[in-house]
Amino acid sequence: MIEYYDVSGCYILRPWSYSIWESxxxxxxxxxxxxxxxxxxxxxxxxxxxxxxxxxxxEGFAPEVAWVTRSGDSQLEEPxxxxxxxxxxxxxxxxxWIRGHRDLPLRINQWCNVVRWEFKHPTPFIRSREFLWQEGxxxxxxxxxxxxxxxxxxxxxxRVYEELLAVPVIKGxxxxxxxxxxxxxxxTVEAFIPATGRGVQGATSHxxxxxxxxxxxxxxxxENRERKMVWQNSWGLTTRTIGVMVMVHxxxxxxVLPPRVAPIQxxxxxxxxxxxxxSDECLKVTxxxxxxxxxxxxxxxxxxxxxxxxxxxxxKGVPLRIEIGPRDIEKKxxxxxxxxxxxxxxxxxxxxxxxxxxxxxGEILETMQKALLEKAREEHDSCIVxxxxxxxxxxxxxxxxxxxxxxxxxxxxxxxxxxxxxxxxGAAKTLCMPFEQDTLPMVSNTIxxxxxxxxxxxxxxxxxxxxxxx
Amino acid sequence: MIEYYDVSGCYILRPWSYSIWESxxxxxxxxxxxxxxxxxxxxxxxxxxxxxxxxxxxEGFAPEVAWVTRSGDSQLEEPxxxxxxxxxxxxxxxxxWIRGHRDLPLRINQWCNVVRWEFKHPTPFIRSREFLWQEGxxxxxxxxxxxxxxxxxxxxxxRVYEELLAVPVIKGxxxxxxxxxxxxxxxTVEAFIPATGRGVQGATSHxxxxxxxxxxxxxxxxENRERKMVWQNSWGLTTRTIGVMVMVHxxxxxxVLPPRVAPIQxxxxxxxxxxxxxSDECLKVTxxxxxxxxxxxxxxxxxxxxxxxxxxxxxKGVPLRIEIGPRDIEKKxxxxxxxxxxxxxxxxxxxxxxxxxxxxxGEILETMQKALLEKAREEHDSCIVxxxxxxxxxxxxxxxxxxxxxxxxxxxxxxxxxxxxxxxxGAAKTLCMPFEQDTLPMVSNTIxxxxxxxxxxxxxxxxxxxxxxx
Numbered sequence: 001m002i003e004y005y006d007v008s009g010c011y012i013l014r015p016w017s018y019s020i021w022e023s024x025x026x027x028x029x030x031x032x033x034x035x036x037x038x039x040x041x042x043x044x045x046x047x048x049x050x051x052x053x054x055x056x057x058x059e060g061f062a063p064e065v066a067w068v069t070r071s072g073d074s075q076l077e078e079p080x081x082x083x084x085x086x087x088x089x090x091x092x093x094x095x096x097w098i099r100g101h102r103d104l105p106l107r108i109n110q111w112c113n114v115v116r117w118e119f120k121h122p123t124p125f126i127r128s129r130e131f132l133w134q135e136g137x138x139x140x141x142x143x144x145x146x147x148x149x150x151x152x153x154x155x156x157x158x159r160v161y162e163e164l165l166a167v168p169v170i171k172g173x174x175x176x177x178x179x180x181x182x183x184x185x186x187x188t189v190e191a192f193i194p195a196t197g198r199g200v201q202g203a204t205s206h207x208x209x210x211x212x213x214x215x216x217x218x219x220x221x222x223e224n225r226e227r228k229m230v231w232q233n234s235w236g237l238t239t240r241t242i243g244v245m246v247m248v249h250x251x252x253x254x255x256v257l258p259p260r261v262a263p264i265q266x267x268x269x270x271x272x273x274x275x276x277x278x279s280d281e282c283l284k285v286t287x288x289x290x291x292x293x294x295x296x297x298x299x300x301x302x303x304x305x306x307x308x309x310x311x312x313x314x315x316k317g318v319p320l321r322i323e324i325g326p327r328d329i330e331k332k333x334x335x336x337x338x339x340x341x342x343x344x345x346x347x348x349x350x351x352x353x354x355x356x357x358x359x360x361x362g363e364i365l366e367t368m369q370k371a372l373l374e375k376a377r378e379e380h381d382s383c384i385v386x387x388x389x390x391x392x393x394x395x396x397x398x399x400x401x402x403x404x405x406x407x408x409x410x411x412x413x414x415x416x417x418x419x420x421x422x423x424x425x426g427a428a429k430t431l432c433m434p435f436e437q438d439t440l441p442m443v444s445n446t447i448x449x450x451x452x453x454x455x456x457x458x459x460x461x462x463x464x465x466x467x468x469x470x
Numbered sequence: 471m472i473e474y475y476d477v478s479g480c481y482i483l484r485p486w487s488y489s490i491w492e493s494x495x496x497x498x499x500x501x502x503x504x505x506x507x508x509x510x511x512x513x514x515x516x517x518x519x520x521x522x523x524x525x526x527x528x529e530g531f532a533p534e535v536a537w538v539t540r541s542g543d544s545q546l547e548e549p550x551x552x553x554x555x556x557x558x559x560x561x562x563x564x565x566x567w568i569r570g571h572r573d574l575p576l577r578i579n580q581w582c583n584v585v586r587w588e589f590k591h592p593t594p595f596i597r598s599r600e601f602l603w604q605e606g607x608x609x610x611x612x613x614x615x616x617x618x619x620x621x622x623x624x625x626x627x628x629r630v631y632e633e634l635l636a637v638p639v640i641k642g643x644x645x646x647x648x649x650x651x652x653x654x655x656x657x658t659v660e661a662f663i664p665a666t667g668r669g670v671q672g673a674t675s676h677x678x679x680x681x682x683x684x685x686x687x688x689x690x691x692x693e694n695r696e697r698k699m700v701w702q703n704s705w706g707l708t709t710r711t712i713g714v715m716v717m718v719h720x721x722x723x724x725x726v727l728p729p730r731v732a733p734i735q736x737x738x739x740x741x742x743x744x745x746x747x748x749s750d751e752c753l754k755v756t757x758x759x760x761x762x763x764x765x766x767x768x769x770x771x772x773x774x775x776x777x778x779x780x781x782x783x784x785x786k787g788v789p790l791r792i793e794i795g796p797r798d799i800e801k802k803x804x805x806x807x808x809x810x811x812x813x814x815x816x817x818x819x820x821x822x823x824x825x826x827x828x829x830x831x832g833e834i835l836e837t838m839q840k841a842l843l844e845k846a847r848e849e850h851d852s853c854i855v856x857x858x859x860x861x862x863x864x865x866x867x868x869x870x871x872x873x874x875x876x877x878x879x880x881x882x883x884x885x886x887x888x889x890x891x892x893x894x895x896g897a898a899k900t901l902c903m904p905f906e907q908d909t910l911p912m913v914s915n916t917i918x919x920x921x922x923x924x925x926x927x928x929x930x931x932x933x934x935x936x937x938x939x940x
Contacts, residue, residue, distance in 0.1 A: 003563055003566070003567075005512075005513055005563075006517050006519070006520065006562070007513060007515045007516070007517055007550055010513035010514075010515055011513070012510065012511070012512050012513065012563060013510055013511040013512075014510055015508035015509060015510050015578065018508075018509050018510050018511050019508070019509065021511075022509065038485035038488075038489070039485060039488050039489065039492065040482065040483055040484060040485050040488050041482070041483040041488055041491075041602060042475075042482050042483075043475055043477060043480035043481070043482065043600055044480075044583055044585065044600050045477045045480055045600065046477070047476050047477055049476070050476065062542060063542040063543075064541065064542060065541065065542060066538045066540070066541050067538060067539065067540040067541070068536045068537060068538050068539075068552070069537065069538075069539045069540060070536070070537040070539060070549070071534065071535065071536050071537070071587035072532060072533040072534060072535060072587065073533075079540070080477055082538070092476070093473055093475075093482060096473070097473075102771075102773075108485065112583070113514055113582070113583065115514065117541035117542065130513055130514050130515065132511060301572075303572075
């Protein structure tokens with residue numbers, strides 16, 4: 001999937017992982033285009049003046065900004081920053097482009113790289129100093145329109161995780177501490193890695209309110225010729241998605257790729273026996289499935305045994321393998337083996353008549369896609385623990401769980417929870433305050449009167465989901 | 471198309487131009503995937519050690535490299551370069567990935583940004599300090615295979631220019647002075663801007679030979695277990711394409727976009743008369759054409775006159791406009807107006823029966839696509855002048871022509887021509903030595919015995935195309 005590199009915190013996306021990013025891009029790009037959002041490209045570089053214009057925003061990002069100070073052998077007159085995100089790149093231009101109400105909504109997106117020179121331990125896909133993402137930036141005449149879009153985009157992010165990557169997520173809103181620097185509120189899809197007991201922010205959709213509009217002077221004249229400030233959103237989805245998928249589905253044999261994003265969905269492997277080589281039959285089956293629209297590869301290499309090839313493609317996570325031996329040819333069938341089920345589990349391997357192949361493969365892939373999500377969701381949900389007091393909270397946390405706890409929603413209390421849980425495994429923080437949803441062990445995010453905050457003992461305002469996190 | 475930016479030499483690609491880039495990407499990406507080339511993503515940053523490994527290469531690029539020396543408030547231990555191109559980023563990894571002959575060919579590509587901090591005058595699209603491109607990097611067991619790919623890719627570049635952008639190009643090979651730094655030979659598609667009398671390098675496909683393989687130790691074991699060095703290519707196409715297209719087709723009314731890449735192919739404009747508003751009919755026609763697969767937009771704004779809208783969409787280069795007035799509705803027809811023909815030219819506007827609309831629009835767009843290329847080719851070819859001596863050469867050059875001249879193919883002579891032609895308009899250089907092709911005023915690139923070099927008087931070896939250039 002990745003290759004290490006000699007600049008610390010940077011990784012190489014090999015074709016195997018990059019093609020998953022391409023699947024995600026294709027899906028998301030089509031969906032936002034349907035919504036009327038257009039793609040653009042803004043520069044990699046930001047002047048110091050623009051970058052430092054919004055105080056909260058620059059405080060949030062300044063420590064991680066990489067600066068170019070030299071070209072060839074010449075010092076630049078002024079150092080130039082590399083974008084950590086593009087609010088400060090785009091919004092000076094928004095103020096030029098937006099004049100009247102007919103220029104609204106302005107809705108653009110770009111697919112690009114950004115750089116955050118983080119000092120936290122870098123982790124492939126999850127935290128790298130350069131990463132790829134899309135960033136959407138939109139401006140509206142009213143807060144209502146902005147609010148609607150925040151949730152439309154969040155729903156697309158949920159679909160990327162659940163429908164494409166088969167990774168369950170919880171939708172919610174970030175706390176004041178965790179929200180986007182300079183924004184009004186941040187919504188998120190939060191994933192969880194059971195193996196490590198850590199939450200991971202899947203993607204965020206921010207309502208920026210009018211804060212940037214004020215700083216960058218983004219005004220418009222409304223229908224009544226009154227000068228008004230726009231309402232803005234920004235939202236982003238990164239290559240981190242791939243890492244989350246890898247960690248959620250991987251097993252002790254290697255990767256497990258959901259069929260919808262797998263670069264190769266089916267690998268066809270000949271199993272020679274008593275001098276009979278089924279390679280021609282494999283070629284035929286491969287062609288037949290490719291024509292039916294599947295992503296298929298045959299592995300006819302003569303310097304590896306079938307067993308070696310099984311392991312090789314299991315390690316790479318290919319959803320299905322088809323084995324063809326002389327007896328299969330006789331019986332006009334192939335053996336199909338699913339990557340996601342353990343050896344000897346029922347349904348892992350089945351003999352499929354050649355005649356039905358394309359239809360059956362389609363069904364099995366669809367079944368597997370669903371099964372992966374279900375299995376992941378079961379595991380995910382078993383990692384949510386409700387705690388109403390500090391001791392239960394700590395027990396759950398140390399058992400590598402997410403903790404759903406009644407909370408007073410005060411910045412100081414979140415900071416104090418962070419301080420009290422600091423340790424080798426890292427501090428706990430709020431992952432989000434979940435929106436009402438029936439997949440959690442509670443049905444509503446309104447809280448019974450008299451409930452106390454698990455940490456401060458003050459009156460609780462919301463259920464918050466806490467955990468250690470990447 | 472673009473917007474200026476407060477970091478010098480950087481420009482913003484607005485949706486209107488970015489979507490042309492998307493069309494080019496779609497076409498090229500599909501074609502290289504058919505060839506078995508896979509997409510990847512390598513980091514933006516290069517360590518000094520890797521960047522400076524290949525001497526000729528670093529000499530070619532070092533003066534333009536941007537260096538990151540600081541993150542937040544901390545000095546980096548070692549300055550880190552931003553990629554001007556990715557040979558030095560990728561090839562250390564190639565030497566890890568390539569072990570045996572079964573690992574070859576290795577063929578990858580990436581779509582990304584690169585930075586060249588040039589001191590030449592920046593020009594939107596044509597020369598910017600950051601630009602977008604694809605860069606393909608491939609390794610083969612034999613030079614023959616590498617040679618074949620160089621030309622396959624060059625042919626794709628020709629197709630991008632001629633079939634998509636309707637811009638004629640000349641295929642050829644670069645001189646020693648003009649070839650890629652560190653490579654073996656460089657092939658190119660060269661375009662020409664008649665209005666300014668300047669050539670412009672359209673895209674280049676390089677055979678790198680074994681030079682980088684030696685420096686980065688990219689060896690493989692062949693079928694006979696012998697250790698051999700790979701043969702490499704690299705090739706790139708940039709957002710410059712868009713600028714070339716703009717300059718070749720633009721007229722005094724603004725842009726003219728070839729139908730195949732136009733973000734909007736048809737704009738539908740109601741022409742109200744005596745209180746009758748044809749907007750509903752416009753909506754219907756728009757929907758009908760969209761369903762037929764065309765990119766269509768209606769402009770029903772009530773605060774602008776039809777005439778204002780005509781100019782607006784002509785400025786933006788939309789290939790066709792459809793006008794619908796009450797009389798058109800009565801006659802069950804629409805008026806279709808072509809952007810590429812001058813006012814009152816025959817064929818510029820025609821009445822089309824509603825019943826035939828989708829078919830006819832398809833035909834007219836196809837006709838216009840071809841007509842644009844033909845017109846551009848005619849103008850292009852009229853800018854090629856053959857000169858066999860210095861005086862004719864200078865006359866042609868000063869008449870803003872490309873000059874096809876017999877040449878001795880010596881580095882010193884090219885340098886001396888540059889020196890002798892230096893002036894306000896810039897020095898002349900070789901654009902390429904054209905491959906044999908019948909679109910030039912010569913049919914072969916072998917030269918008659920006894921022919922002298924136009925500049926040095928020495929025996930000529932090749933016909934070379936000279937000109938001032940971007």
